[in-house]
Amino acid sequence: MTQPVLMCWSGGKDSCVALHDLQRADEWRVTGLLTTVTRDYDRISMHGVRAELLDRQAAALGLPVERVFIDAGTDNGGYEAAMTAALDRHRAAGTRHVAFGDLFLEDIRAYREAMLQPLGLEAVFPVWGRDTRAFAEAFIAAGFRAVLVCVDLSVLDASFAGRAYDAALLADLPPGVDPCGENGEFHSFVFDGPDFAAPVAIEIGETVIRDGFAFRDLIPA
Template sequence: MTNKPKISISWSGGKDSALALHRLINQDEFEIVEIHTVFESDTKRVGIHNIPEAFIEAQAEKLGIPLKKLYLEKRPMAYQKLMTDYYKQLKSEGEEHVMFGDIFLEDLKDFREMMLKSAGIKGVYPLWKEYTKNLINEFFELDFQSVLCAVDSKFIDQKYCGRLISPSFINNHLDIDPCGENGEYHSFVIEGPIFDFKIKVNSNGTYSQQHTFKVKDEDGSEKEFKELFYYSDLELLLKS
């Protein structure tokens, strides 16, 4: 038994959530009850990362932390309802904190805080407002390894899909945020100090998919724009 406040971890499977969790574990201020991941209900994959459910299950198994799966339907306001209901459930079970790996996107944090507040939950942001070049260097220094699972075609060539994020990759892409915080790339962590073994994956080539995003201008009007992403067709070779 512990008197530490309980916390759930927002988990995408990528490097930012992994680094944030590593810091949280070392700070030893919370009792980590579970990690939670949002999957598209039809594909059973993680949003724009496009990581299959089985890959997240493998990470949770080797983290030794229970995984809560949340399934997102394709309908208006579905994400807000899904997360608000989940946060209310956490509150009813005595959990009052949720950790995120966000770094500097104010709009995203404000959206999260709005949902958390409605459920009486507090957000914890171990990486918030830190210099992203320092964060990616810390990630490397801790011997984390993360595979590029998705890249925005505007910034990154598809040949990098399936490769490890490395110092040379960062140095060769000085026009993007080092942590990809603006969505330039997404990753899947396969090794690091929070895992007790390396998750083995293989890349069977790449494929592309176009995504439509909605943004609001300062006058409140909403606009749509499309982005072409390249994805690595990853295969899970070892789960346990």
């Protein structure tokens, strides 16, 4: 018998592979996606992707998506309050597991587990511990297609924002930058792959520099 699991969703490659694996496991039945959206911009928090593209992505994947709204500049307390309210509704509806796409950051894993524990929920990490170079290469080989939407300017040039996540990009990453950006070096948006009914049509827009990051706008096409 499958167990319902809610997928915490960023729209990026790590959560996309985590979802891919969950949907192929006999143990789980994915009930939907949960995404933090910054109310001021109506964009996926930290990634800066328009919420309209989030909706199109979820539709292509055939899953419902729920926004958890936070304000720009919200601290951890505000984020946790918004997430707790959303997660508590899912727990009341029968969900007991919440999945994340984290790969190796122990402190982030511990934080998520600690946030869920008082709610009676258990964290699931489908891609935890995988070698990030092999993960990146397998993502590309499987036919997923993604674009970098946000880069940390302390480790990457702004020109990386808007580039396709492909073998050429992996070859161009400076030494010390994780191939999956697991340390926050970059974030991505997946617009096509084996789980998509059709690609999400996008156009590459302008680059905006804000708070030490370069954000590349994606425009629904």
